[in-house]
Amino acid sequence: MTVLADANLRLDAGPMDYVLLGFYFVLVLGIGALARRSVSSSLDFFLSGRSMPAWVTGLAFISANLGAVEIFGMTANGAQYGVPTVHYYWIGAIPAMVFLGLVMMPFYYGSKVRSVPEFLLRRFGRFAHLVNSLSFALAQVLIAGVNLFALATVINLLLGWPTWVAIIVSAAIVLAYTTLGGLSAAIYNEVMQFFVIVAMLLPLTIVGMVKVGGWSGLVAKITAANSDAAAQLHSWPGSNLTGIANPVLSVIGLVFGLGFVLSFGYWTTNFAEVQRALSAKSMSAARRTPLIGAYPKTLIVLLIFIPGMIAAVVSPELAAYKAAGAPKGSAITYNNTIELLIRDLLPNGMLGIAITGLVAAFMAGMAASVSSFNTVFTYDLWQTYVVKNKPDDYYLRVGRLITIVGCVIAIGTAFIAGQFGNIMDYLQTLFGFFNAPLFATFLLGMFWKRMTPMAGGIGLIVGTASAVTVDVLNRYGALSLSNQGSAFVAASVAFIMDIVISVIVTLVTAPKPESELVGLVWSLTPRDSLKHSDTGENAGWYRKPVVLGVGVLVLAAALNIVFW
């Protein structure tokens, strides 16, 4: 293909590219069919019967997040901001994943809850539980729809299929394997998706590096093309990312806003993530899930921000867009970074792998939403409030049925998103705000036995409302923050408000009796029940959670120094 018009992103996919994509679909559906044999109870369907080994849940843990939205968004950040993109990983994700594995997982796994909302139910009772279950279930179906629409848009752009065909076909495939095999099928496919994504990103990075003449060539080209090249080539203080000019405040924004509140909120309380760890086969494996996932998470950003930076200098369209200061209404934006690279760098064959990687990323993102939605809907809403005390196979049937309903709603959302693109963007930002106060509530709830049920519920509502308020104020110009900076500030305010309000409400309401909090609050839980077995297949120093956790923190710190 030659460059026709500057907005032509169509790939000239050949027959072999489609064969590679088709083969992937065959394996995806095959996994669904095979996984079905292991589903004989609702726990099998929703939590893989708590039987998964740690390397599988660990890879699924990061894969559920390494969706297309992430790949598109982070390569775009790489093209726009350069090296500071790494903060989303080394300051953002990694410490939070280590905290989840070392501190919080013993409570989640040890209390045998089947979902994050169920933990809230046991700790705080129905008020907080209902607030969280409803907001989570709603968020997940809508996010599934957003993912579906984004997938359809990309397929339309790259391959020329009509949007509605892409929506129906991909929803049907996701529906088929999640209804058949439940969480097991979703998890196995996420692991496979992880490897396909690496198989897409690695050649892209290598070819791109050769094209720009290695790292020194890239530095020279970035320096030549940008007046603020220094900010793009060093990770700290990351002022271009936060939009906060003062370097000290910028670092505080990154460490507290992004690193602590946003990331801890997302990684430790988002059930779509935690569910992967809950499906592990032992406490030891559950604790190692986020820790094992943290290693590839630390390294994969190298395959994301570097191609992004390369695209901004080797793609003529993107370079022109960046040089012009990212004009509004341009046919090419930073969000097209990965598509431009795939189009310009990969020949037929590798092109098929890349298309497969993108499609896989979208489908896995949707499957993660759907498989966490059906669990929360069935256990936390249906079984808890609507139809109680039925035999287990009834809830298994409900789970399968609600998976279908969820996919249908997602298809509907996808078509609506086609009409109101900006609204969907906004909704997604909004759902991000549920996590920061949730983390505050969990933290207080796990370590302060006095905290009352009423405080749990009101804290969540006030916290979320504060985040929304900050965001709205910023949108209407009352605060002047960049998009990224506003997300950090909104989350921080939500976190602080949640803590303040929870403490105040706790002081004037009645706490739960201590006997009901055993296993849920640190000071009331026997130390032995938070420990895991370290014999048999859990033996060995390299399987110790502390060793794994410290190891990955050292790795992230070392990389931070390399890219200082």
Add this chain to the structure above:
Amino acid sequence: MSEPVKKQRAGLFDLRYVLALLFLVYGVVLTVMGLGFTSQAGLDKAAGININLWGGVVMLLVGIAFALWARLRPIVVPVTTEGDGTEPADDATGAGES
């Protein structure tokens, strides 16, 4: 919240063989394309590197590695107290520990 009956059924296939299959097929296809079916234009795109060939060879190696891992460290099915919990080893869950 009633605790569901705990099941120790180990009833899945070994994911490592699926990954091996994926990468062996992808590896063969890409290697063949790299050897005989990558046009000059395709080579130019990738800065002169025969990325299909190199990618294909690496994928073949990865596929072989997964197959070897699964072969050398097969899944051990935990012997459970329930009578129906003993399934053949080749039909067992996930994979061995990493």
